[in-house]
Amino acid sequence: MVKTSVIGFPRIGEFRELKFATEAFFRGDIQKKDLLEKGKELRKKHWQLLKDEGIDEIPSNDFSFYDTTLDTACLLNVVPAKIRSLQLEPLEEYFALARGYQGEKGDVKAWPMKKWFNTNYHYLVPKIEANTKIQVVGTKIFDEFTEAKVLGIDTRPVILGPFTFLQLAEIEEGIDQEKLISQLIAAYQEILSRLADLGAKIIQLDEPGLVMDLSAKQVQVFEKIYQHLLAKRPLKVLVQTYFGDVRDAYQTLIHLPFDAIGLDFVEGKETRRLIADGFPTDKVLYAGVVNGKNIWRNHFQQTLALLEDVKNQAFVLSTSCSLLHVPYTTANENFPNEIVTHFAFAKEKLTELTALAELVAHKSMHLLQENTELFSQKRFEENELVKEKLQQLTPDDFERVPNFDERRPIQKTVFHLPELPTTTIGSFPQTKEVKQNRLKWKKGEIDQEQYEQFIEEKISEWLIWQESIGLDVLVHGEFERNDMVEYFGQQLEGYLFSKNGWVQSYGTRGVKPPIIWGDIARKAPMTVKWSVFAQNQTQKVVKGMLTGPVTILNWSFPREDVSTKESTLQLALAIQEEVLDLEKNGIRMIQIDEAALREKLPLRRSDWYSEYLDWAIPAFRLVHSKVKPETQIHTHMCYSEFTDIIAAIDQMDADVISFEASRSNLAILDELVRRKFKTAVGPGVYDIHSPRIPSVAELTATIEAILAKVPREKVWINPDCGLKTRGIEETKASLANMTRAVKGIRKK
Structure with a gap:
């Protein structure tokens, strides 16, 4: 039976529980322990869901209270001296990097925020200063792996890879690049060793930076990092890419001693051609065939045809990217059945993965027939x-x-x-008052005239103030x-x-x-x-x-x-x-x-x-x-x-x-x-x-x-x-x- 996996899962919660808890913490309405408990509760729920839906390889450390790139920076001691000087508690320091800090201990701005490749997600840009010493100081990735293990769920820890981390970071001028790379390699070697000691069998190193235009020098940097990192690895390593194909680094990628390589078959225009030119038999291919960025049902017939290219290769069915970019589930929607049947949110994509695995094994062929019939339907009347x-x-x-x-x-x-x-x-500001009045209007608790009068008052009030x-x-x-x-x-x-x-x-x-x-x-x-x-x-x-x-x-x-x-x-x-x-x-x-x-x-x-x-x-x-x-x-x-x-x-x-x-x-x-x-x-x-x-x-x-x-x-x-x-x-x-x-x- 073909195995299934996902690159990552939405972390804000089915009903945005993490958002509301974090904002309550910012306001001082709940304590740190309450926020941490909510995070633990959500992780447990998501791991259990993946297991119950039949996903074979479940990721951990894809959860974050703000941003996984920020998490990686904090794990690796990449924190500016100005923030350090405030002597904040670790969680307070973490949020200071994300949101800035203005209080009795000082005044610092937040890190820059940029778009995450070609998505509407934003990541915090780490800043590596001349006095930054990259070393493992955090414990999040280890704690969450252990947390899942205690629940009886074996997970595959996930972390942003060293090459992409360097690409995304702002590096102060004059820093010795060789020394920086050596510190980074040593830190990742320690991460691999500590995870292996905890019982991890495989780690996922995310390297979406490989789908960008890469110069020969950049490919050499990637090769150098992983030649050292993979030399004495204590556990298996999956290098995971997404948002495109890896044409500039493909030959380097397949000749390095990775145990598994994750490729995007949805946005990767050249991925099928690259695979056709040869993929090593000693590596497992993680085939990203279920779209992690859009909400439409997977067209099984087309996906099965695509998988013909890799039928002689050991492969795992996966998503094209993290499911972070789609909603949680269609179960909480009120669309008519003839509409909702065309959609697959994060939870439904798990079902699609397991269905595809059965179809690859020539089981449950009625699933293919139902899917084919769905795509043969006319959804709407065109506007001529x-x-x-x-x-x-x-x-x-x-x-x-x-x-x-x-x-x-x-x-x-x-x-x-x-x-x-x-x-x-x-x-x-969309204050609580504004949102409540909109909700009352939608529920019919106030009529159109009352609602519009409220809007008029707010507009007039703010015009006068301006x-x-x-x-x-x-x-x-x-x-x-x-x-x-x-x-x-x-x-x-x-x-x-x-x-x-x-x-x-x-x-x-x-x-x-x-x-x-x-x-x-x-x-x-x-x-x-x-x-x-x-x-x-x-x-x-x-x-x-x-x-x-x-x-x-x-x-x-x-x-x-x-x-x-x-x-x-x-x-x-x-x-x-x-x-x-x-x-x-x-x-x-x-x-x-x-x-x-x-x-x-x-x-x-x-x-x-x-x-x-x-x-x-x-x-x-x-x-x-x-x-x-x-x-x-x-x-x-x-x-x-x-x-x-x-x-x-x-x-x-x-x-x-x-x-x-x-x-x-x-x-x-x-x-x-x-x-x-x-x-x-x-x-x-x-x-x-x-x-x-x-x-x-x-x-x-x-x-x-x-x-x-x-x-x-x-x-x-x-x-x-x-x-x-x-x-x-x-x-x-x-x-x-x-x-x-x-x-x-x-x-x-």
Whole structure:
């Protein structure tokens, strides 16, 4: 019988139990022991579920209270000296790295946060300083293996591999690379030895860095690390890759003495070809054939055909990546059976793995017949009008007239904004009161009129406050919106919404991606009512707030029966209608957020334009191409690395772009200058994912650092991102300090 495994399992819990416990700990509502107990309870539940579902090889240490890359850094003593100097308790120190710390012991910023390869998950970027000594100081990986063993469950410990850890880390200049690698090898050797002493038989070393474009030198570093690490290994080693294929390192990979190699057959375009060219018979292939990033049922017939390529090879059926990226189970949904039968969340993917194992062994063939019948069904009626609109698009539909240089003086005259105009990204705190009123309205406990009156009061209250601190361009706060993607999806044809389909985005932040079920079209105006209401309350400009088509697509579970390009262009046509309606109703400044633009950028540079940017950038331009020159178009991007696609971003032809910059220490500014970036920019001046309140002096220094590189006539001042997850007190204090800092600089 073929064995089954998964790379990792969702850790936030079936009903986001970990999120609520961790946030309660942050507020001081529960003690450390309570949080640790909740973690232990969830691990037990998940291990037992995997065992009960018939999964043969169960991972451990895939659990985390915040982020597994952060866990690895803490295990290896990669903690900055400034954090160490605070002499915090270990768990307090851990969360200080994730969220920053501001208290009686000192004031430190959080580590930078970046997208995890091509997903909507975010990892903390470890910082290796000159005085960092890499050594094993933590016990988490050992404790959790032992914890499972006590429960009678043998697990395969999982840890981020040394090569990818080095790739992801920020390494201080001047560090001796040879010494660093030697310390890293020694630390991992100790981890292997200690796990073997505890009874572990195999370890999973995650090396997704191998699916990136790799130079010959990088491959040599990988080879050197593992030649030493595998020389006297005390247990078996599985090197696990995901999110693509390993074409640049394949020959090195198969000739190193690994016991097993995990390859992605879903996103790995070249994986089948690589296997066909030869795979060593002395190694076990962990075949990632069940999609760990999407929620559609596995097409058994196609997967079985794929497995024909490896039928003479010892293999284990696995997921293409960790199931961290999909919701927990469809059992908690209320979709009709004819719909839910097309979906497989994390728990259902376990069933698919065991079913595939039976089919490979030529058992339970009725499962294949049922699956084949499912895929032969017609799911929905196509929208012929939408398809016709797409076919009629011409190159002129993607170009705004007049051009940027001609629009700029027109807009300057229209808006009369001061130098360094201040604004926010869009949302204000989604407090308990806001969420409760939305829930009461949905349950029918208050009627539409009562709910709308509440929203009006919140908008008016925050508009008055924004004016009081002197913000130049206001926002209405988005109190009517549950999520920047779900809110729009709920008003578009072609979308479905889960009840409990939560997925971890970072730390305690969960998102509930909507599902693209069919063709997408706008049914009616989506944001006009509240934008017009807000603008009527003030003489200052209030931005209309929209989410862009690429972000809506990237933060949804996409269809698999059409290209992502086609779905994105459908979305672009729908959002274009909304933009033109806002403009027609007197909204003169419109922000179209593309926070996730980079998210689906292919991991290999050679594919960037042909497979993504050549249609993603035009899709954004399609949204605003028909507006008047007097209408100013903003966009926003956050928590991604943009320096290498600056030229493409400039081609979006927005008038102003704001982006995350504070956690990355404004590193993007040099590239903006080098590329002669034409668009006006709003580099985020403080980190909204941290509860820290930046001082006026700190913000002044940040703004002056921006002005040292970017001409002041092109600079806007704003936070890193929307403020929906922050508390009222910290939000108001931070923004008030921001406007004070700007006023002080203007006086200079």
